[in-house]
Amino acid sequence: MCQTIMTQTTPNGSDPILPCKEPMKYLQRSLCFTILALSLSLPTLAADPKTPIKKPARKARAISTAPVSLAIPGADLPGQAVYQVLLAEIALQRGESELAGKAYADLALRSRDPKVLERAIEIAAQTRHLERATEMARLWLDVEPTSKRAQQMLASVMIQSNQLDELAPNLIRMLELEKDALPENLLGLNRMFARNSDRQAVFKLIDKVCLPFFGIPEAHYAVSMAASSAGIYERALSEIQRALELRPDWEMAALLEAQLLSRESPAKAISFLQDFVVRNPGARDLQLNLARVLIAEKRYTEARQYFDQLLKDYPDKPEVVYSVALLALQQNDFVLAERLLKKMLTLDIPDKNPINYYLGQIAEEGKHNDEALAYYAKVGAGEHYFSALFRSAHVLASQGQLEAARKLLSETKTATPEEEVQVAITEASLLREAKQPQAAFELLDQLLAKQPEQPDLLYETALLAEKLGRIEVLESRLSKLIDLRPDSAQAYNALGYSYADRGLRLPEAQTLIEKALKLTPDDPFILDSLGWVLYRRGDLAGALTQLEQAYAKRDDPEIAAHIGEVLWALGRKADAQRTWHESQQKYPASDALLDTIKKFAP
Numbered sequence: 127m128c129q130t131i132m133t134q135t136t137p138n139g140s141d142p143i144l145p146c147k148e149p150m151k152y153l154q155r156s157l158c159f160t161i162l163a164l165s166l167s168l169p170t171l172a173a174d175p176k177t178p179i180k181k182p183a184r185k186a187r188a189i190s191t192a193p194v195s196l197a198i199p200g201a202d203l204p205g206q207a208v209y210q211v212l213l214a215e216i217a218l219q220r221g222e223s224e225l226a227g228k229a230y231a232d233l234a235l236r237s238r239d240p241k242v243l244e245r246a247i248e249i250a251a252q253t254r255h256l257e258r259a260t261e262m263a264r265l266w267l268d269v270e271p272t273s274k275r276a277q278q279m280l281a282s283v284m285i286q287s288n289q290l291d292e293l294a295p296n297l298i299r300m301l302e303l304e305k306d307a308l309p310e311n312l313l314g315l316n317r318m319f320a321r322n323s324d325r326q327a328v329f330k331l332i333d334k335v336c337l338p339f340f341g342i343p344e345a346h347y348a349v350s351m352a353a354s355s356a357g358i359y360e361r362a363l364s365e366i367q368r369a370l371e372l373r374p375d376w377e378m379a380a381l382l383e384a385q386l387l388s389r390e391s392p393a394k395a396i397s398f399l400q401d402f403v404v405r406n407p408g409a410r411d412l413q414l415n416l417a418r419v420l421i422a423e424k425r426y427t428e429a430r431q432y433f434d435q436l437l438k439d440y441p442d443k444p445e446v447v448y449s450v451a452l453l454a455l456q457q458n459d460f461v462l463a464e465r466l467l468k469k470m471l472t473l474d475i476p477d478k479n480p481i482n483y484y485l486g487q488i489a490e491e492g493k494h495n496d497e498a499l500a501y502y503a504k505v506g507a508g509e510h511y512f513s514a515l516f517r518s519a520h521v522l523a524s525q526g527q528l529e530a531a532r533k534l535l536s537e538t539k540t541a542t543p544e545e546e547v548q549v550a551i552t553e554a555s556l557l558r559e560a561k562q563p564q565a566a567f568e569l570l571d572q573l574l575a576k577q578p579e580q581p582d583l584l585y586e587t588a589l590l591a592e593k594l595g596r597i598e599v600l601e602s603r604l605s606k607l608i609d610l611r612p613d614s615a616q617a618y619n620a621l622g623y624s625y626a627d628r629g630l631r632l633p634e635a636q637t638l639i640e641k642a643l644k645l646t647p648d649d650p651f652i653l654d655s656l657g658w659v660l661y662r663r664g665d666l667a668g669a670l671t672q673l674e675q676a677y678a679k680r681d682d683p684e685i686a687a688h689i690g691e692v693l694w695a696l697g698r699k700a701d702a703q704r705t706w707h708e709s710q711q712k713y714p715a716s717d718a719l720l721d722t723i724k725k726f727a728p
Contacts, residue, residue, distance in 0.1 A: 650680035683716035
């Protein structure tokens with residue numbers, strides 16, 4: 127079956143080096159060494175959003191107004207220092223970062239002043255002179271062995287230059303210096319290396335860094351996270367289990383263990399979470415996650431029990447009310463869903479767009495079209511905006527207001543070519559439903575002329591061309607789509623089905639459909655196409671098997687029409703008529719079904 131688809135700095139990537147507006151006072155600024163926008167500096171990391179890291183207060187440095195004391199005898203270095211600072215900062219203003227970096231590096235090496243060293247490291251790191259930055263950072267530690275800032279800068283440079291083998295001792299020292307923030311800083315270790323693709327090396331480093339702190343649950347958690355990222359799941363599981371032994375009520379660790387267990391068996395993960403919430407009845411987040419996992423496993427009744435209890439315990443918690451509302455929607459309990467979603471509108475939440483969108487869907491389902499349009503109109507910019515717009519257009523068209531629907535779409539401002547395409551495809555679908563395939567084709571064909579390789583336009587115009595009997599356009603556009611997107615199951619399926627439906631090139635049609643099915647094994651429309659080509663080739667038993675599989679996955683009138691036709695060919699005329707009748711009760715306006723019934727009417 128053919129299916130109509132509606133789809134809904136700087137050059138080197140571093141922060142700019144800012145020149146000092148007042149070169150003589152540059153040391154009075156709070157300098158920021160950028161490595162991952164300083165998110166990798168240990169004191170600012172916290173993996174657990176509920177336990178924000180304790181940030182040590184940064185004391186403002188009192189800078190003497192006297193000339194900087196530089197310890198190289200026999201030279202007029204204060205004057206030279208002023209000159210080099212001016213030279214470097216003016217060079218930065220002119221975009222000559224290489225000159226600025228060399229000037230600061232030379233001054234830093236000769237003066238050994240910590241503030242000059244910090245500026246030199248900043249510039250070297252941002253201009254990717256990482257060897258120079260490392261040299262400056264090591265020199266700073268020689269000058270001030272106990273400086274936390276120097277240790278952070280060295281660690282940052284080593285991370286940026288991927289010097290992981292030498293990093294462990296420095297990280298351990300930094301962790302030991304921040305005793306009060308140790309648990310939070312341990313949790314932040316993995317985030318420091320989020321951009322490093324060598325997950326095995328990161329695991330080995332974090333394992334080494336955390337070893338002196340084993341016995342602290344956060345250390346075991348950090349190692350578990352690193353092991354999981356590296357694919358070492360047995361070690362990851364043992365470490366997170368140790369973390370929970372040390373801190374049995376830790377919800378974040380329980381979530382990680384559940385994720386690891388789910389790799390082996392979702393049932394094991396569910397059982398673990400159920401046991402955890404029994405021992406920790408106040409673990410609201412775990413109960414929410416458990417209910418969501420149950421939904422993913424289609425265990426809706428159990429999920430509803432947890433949600434109902436959560437709703438009873440936390441009747442005004444938006445995340446609870448919203449989750450129960452969505453579950454009710456999934457179970458087609460529109461009365462409960464509507465009540466809870468309307469309650470959401472009374473709660474203090476930052477984004478009410480999805481609430482209005484789902485309320486619009488409920489109203490549309492209940493045929494309250496004016497109410498649905500009112501809700502959809504309240505959906506502003508964001509994830510649901512275009513979905514609400516498209517549904518509004520379909521509601522208007524269903525009321526016989528096709529021109530109003532088209533006007534709504536034509537007046538929509540689009541920001542990207544992709545958005546323009548989706549708006550046009552929606553308008554074309556309204557025209558197709560209004561039995562105006564020629565107008566729909568012309569609309570999309572004009573846009574295709576501007577975007578000749580746009581996949582959705584190629585696909586949609588191909589299907590419309592078939593309705594217009596322009597088979598050469600169908601074949602050329604689907605073939606072009608296959609060339610552009612050799613993994614497009616829909617393109618293979620549409621081309622194969624078009625051949626099968628016309629009884630042409632049946633071996634080739636079956637090959638195309640089987641390619642599509644290999645790409646998307648459980649797609650009911652492709653299963654229907656395979657059944658249909660088998661029917662055309664005379665394999666009635668095989669056709670019926672495939673069609674019944676498709677119908678079990680998707681109650682669709684066209685699939686029902688095909689099943690009935692195969693049953694009729696098998697001599698099971700009563701079964702065929704029953705199948706058509708049952709489907710017609712649900713889909714009285716289906717053209718495919720009506721045409722088939724007329725074809726075989728006595």
